[in-house]
Amino acid sequence: MARPNDELSDDELSSDEHAPGALGYVLVWLALIVLATLTLFASRAVTGGWGLVVALAIAGAKALLVLAFFMHLAGGRPVHRLTFAAAMAFLVLLILGILADVGTRSIASSYVDDMGGRP
Amino acid sequence: MTAPARVPAVQIQYDSLERQHVTARLGMWVFLSSESLLFAGLLALYAAYRLAYPVEFHAASTHANLVIGTVNTYILLTSSLTMALAIHATRRGRRRDTVLLLVATMAMGLTFDVLKAVEYAEHLAEGIAPGGYYTYEGLAAHGAVLYVTLYYLLTGLHALHVTGGLVMLAWLTVRAHRGDFTPGSHIALELGGLYWHLVDLVWIFLWPLLYLIG
Numbered sequence: 616m617a618r619p620n621d622e623l624s625d626d627e628l629s630s631d632e633h634a635p636g637a638l639g640y641v642l643v644w645l646a647l648i649v650l651a652t653l654t655l656f657a658s659r660a661v662t663g664g665w666g667l668v669v670a671l672a673i674a675g676a677k678a679l680l681v682l683a684f685f686m687h688l689a690g691g692r693p694v695h696r697l698t699f700a701a702a703m704a705f706l707v708l709l710i711l712g713i714l715a716d717v718g719t720r721s722i723a724s725s726y727v728d729d730m731g732g733r734p
Numbered sequence: 735m736t737a738p739a740r741v742p743a744v745q746i747q748y749d750s751l752e753r754q755h756v757t758a759r760l761g762m763w764v765f766l767s768s769e770s771l772l773f774a775g776l777l778a779l780y781a782a783y784r785l786a787y788p789v790e791f792h793a794a795s796t797h798a799n800l801v802i803g804t805v806n807t808y809i810l811l812t813s814s815l816t817m818a819l820a821i822h823a824t825r826r827g828r829r830r831d832t833v834l835l836l837v838a839t840m841a842m843g844l845t846f847d848v849l850k851a852v853e854y855a856e857h858l859a860e861g862i863a864p865g866g867y868y869t870y871e872g873l874a875a876h877g878a879v880l881y882v883t884l885y886y887l888l889t890g891l892h893a894l895h896v897t898g899g900l901v902m903l904a905w906l907t908v909r910a911h912r913g914d915f916t917p918g919s920h921i922a923l924e925l926g927g928l929y930w931h932l933v934d935l936v937w938i939f940l941w942p943l944l945y946l947i948g
Contacts, residue, residue: 637822644815651807651941663904670942677938685818685931692756695763702767706774717782718784 635684644686650677756923762925766932783880790877795947802853806846813842814934817927826918836907843900848895865877895933
C-alpha cells in the first residue's frame with residue numbers, strides 16, 4: 616500500500632545511516648582483492664567450460680559486494696534495488712534468449728554463412 | 735574577493751533538500767540501469783559469438799595482455815575504495831581528506847586509461863585491429879576477428895566511461911576544494927561515486943570475459 620509522501624522515514628531521507636564506515640569499506644575492498652586473486656588462480660586451475668562459469672560466479676560475488684556496500688544498495692531504499700534488479704533481469708533474459716537461439720542451431724557452419732562468412 | 739558560500743538550492747517542487755536528494759538518488763539508479771543495458775547489447779553479442787566460436791575465442795584471448803588487464807583490475811577496485819572513503823570523509827566534515835582521496839581516485843583512473851592505451855598500441859602494432867583492419871596472421875582468422883572486434887568495442891566503451899568519470903571527478907574535486915559539500919548535503923559527490931562504482935562493476939565482468947577465458 617502506498618504511503619503518503621510525508622511519511623518517508625529519516626532513514627529513507629538520508630543515505631548516511633547505511634554507510635558501512637571507513638573500516639567497513641576497507642574490509643569490502645580486501646574481500647574484492649582476495650576474490651580477484653582467487654579468480655586468477657581458478658582460471659589457471661579450472662580448465663574447459665567450467666573455468667568461465669567459476670570466473671563469472673566470482674565476478675558475480677564481487678559485483679554484489681560493490682553494489683551492496685560501496686553503492687549502499689544494502690539497507691538503502693528498496694526502490695533502488697528494484698530499479699537495478701529490473702535492468703539485470705532484462706540483461707539476463709537477453710543473453711539467455713540469444714544463447715538459446717545460437718546454441719540450438721543444428722549446423723554451426725550455417726551460422727557462419729548467415730553472418731556473411733568473413734575470411 | 736572570496737566567493738560566497740554556496741547554499742544548495744531547493745527546487746520549487748520539493749519541500750526539503752533531503753526529499754530532493756531522495757529523488758536525485760532514484761534518478762541516478764535509473765540512469766545506471768540504462769547504462770548497464772547499453773553494455774548488455776555488447777555482452778549479448780559476446781555470448782553469441784563465444785558460443786559459436788569457442789576455440790577461436792580461446793586462442794584469441796591468449797593474446798590479450800593478462801598482466802595489464804589484471805593490474806588494471808586491482809587499480810579499479812582500489813579506486814572504488816578511495817571513492818567510497820572520499821564520501822565518508824565528507825560525511826565527517828573532513829574537506830582536505832575528501833580532496834586528497836578524490837585526487838587519488840583520479841590518479842588511478844588515469845593510470846587505468848594510460849595502461850589501456852599501452853595495451854591498444856601493442857595490439858595495433860601486431861595488426862590486431864578491429865573489423866576489416868585486422869591483419870594479424872597468427873590466429874585462425876574468422877572467430878578471432880570477432881573476438882578482437884568485441885574486445886575493442888567492450889573495452890573502448892568502458893574506457894570512454896572511465897574518461898568521462900575522470901572529467902566528472904575533476905569537477906567534483908574542484909567543488910569539494912571550494913567547500914560546496916557539507917556533511918549533510920553532498921548529493922553530487924554521492925551520485926558521482928555511484929557512477930564511478932558502476933564503471934568498476936562493468937570491468938569486474940569484462941576482465942574474466944576478455945582476459946581469462948582460456
